[in-house]
Amino acid sequence: MSPTKKEQSAVTTAHLLxxxxxxxxxxxxxxxxxxxxxxxxxxxxxxxxxxxxxxxxLFAAVLDLVAERVADAxxxxxxxxxxxxxxxxxxxxxxxxxxxxxxxxxxLLVDGPAVLGxxxxxxxxxxxxxxxxxxxxxxxxxxxxxxxxxxAVMLSGAMNEAALWLARADAGPQDRRDAHAMLDRLLGALxx
Numbered sequence: 674m675s676p677t678k679k680e681q682s683a684v685t686t687a688h689l690l691x692x693x694x695x696x697x698x699x700x701x702x703x704x705x706x707x708x709x710x711x712x713x714x715x716x717x718x719x720x721x722x723x724x725x726x727x728x729x730x731l732f733a734a735v736l737d738l739v740a741e742r743v744a745d746a747x748x749x750x751x752x753x754x755x756x757x758x759x760x761x762x763x764x765x766x767x768x769x770x771x772x773x774x775x776x777x778x779x780x781l782l783v784d785g786p787a788v789l790g791x792x793x794x795x796x797x798x799x800x801x802x803x804x805x806x807x808x809x810x811x812x813x814x815x816x817x818x819x820x821x822x823x824x825a826v827m828l829s830g831a832m833n834e835a836a837l838w839l840a841r842a843d844a845g846p847q848d849r850r851d852a853h854a855m856l857d858r859l860l861g862a863l864x865x
Contacts, residue, residue: 690738740797746767747765747771749767751767751805760809768802783837807822831856831859
């Protein structure tokens, strides 16, 4: 049986997102045109516009995809920990590693807030890794949802900056070890 139009549309959308994610990661938002995405995807520019009304719309969908993948990496790492505290620690370390990867950094930490604005970027984070962090801190520290927000925002900011710092060209293995050691110290301070 041949796929329905809805199924074909979903396949095309997923393919466009995958191609656009690669291109935005490689060249940044300003270095990618919809024509480029269409050409590399093997579709017309009109097809791209059909699925995503604008370049910003395509980028917003890519940002959500990347944020979801990073959150998946956090969840996977946390699921392997033996304790609730270990889940938080391992999840935070996984976030830093995933966020500073070449596949995610430019989209998630550089272009995301610059292109879509701080509020939209924060909404995306709140649906993905930010939600996991807030929920974990609330549970472990015995805080109600809103009371966990200051801790989550401060820790998230520290981890975002660590990922950007680790992503610089001259960062080496010792920098990664130092950043993760400092993250352990920050998390340890929350535990006391």
